[in-house]
Amino acid sequence: MGKLKTQISAVRYNAAESRFEALVTFHGDFGRHSVPASSAAPLTAEFDQITDDLLRDALAQLSQPGTLSAHLATPAASGMAQDMPAAA
Numbered sequence: 001m002g003k004l005k006t007q008i009s010a011v012r013y014n015a016a017e018s019r020f021e022a023l024v025t026f027h028g029d030f031g032r033h034s035v036p037a038s039s040a041a042p043l044t045a046e047f048d049q050i051t052d053d054l055l056r057d058a059l060a061q062l063s064q065p066g067t068l069s070a071h072l073a074t075p076a077a078s079g080m081a082q083d084m085p086a087a088a
Contacts, residue, residue, distance in 0.1 A: 004026055004027070005026070006024060006027070006058075008022050008024050008054055009023040011047075013043060020038065020053075021036065021039075023037070036061070037054040037057040
């Protein structure tokens with residue numbers, strides 16, 4: 001597997017649940033895979049702690065069956081590159 005890059009969307013505080021939430025997207029040779037993540041860190045927590053928690057939660061979600069997620073495969077990963085006609 002090649003390099004894996006991560007992107008954390010806008011982090012929001014859910015006051016009803018007392019937690020931070022964000023969508024974490026993993027970018028790799030397989031395409032993009034996005035999962036929701038949350039952190040039960042207090043409202044006064046440092047941003048680095050919150051984003052570390054969100055990343056850890058997202059990684060754990062990837063291995064859980066039935067997790068809500070979105071996956072967009074790259075043309076090369078899905079085999080579409082060979083099937084697509086060349087642009088004129």
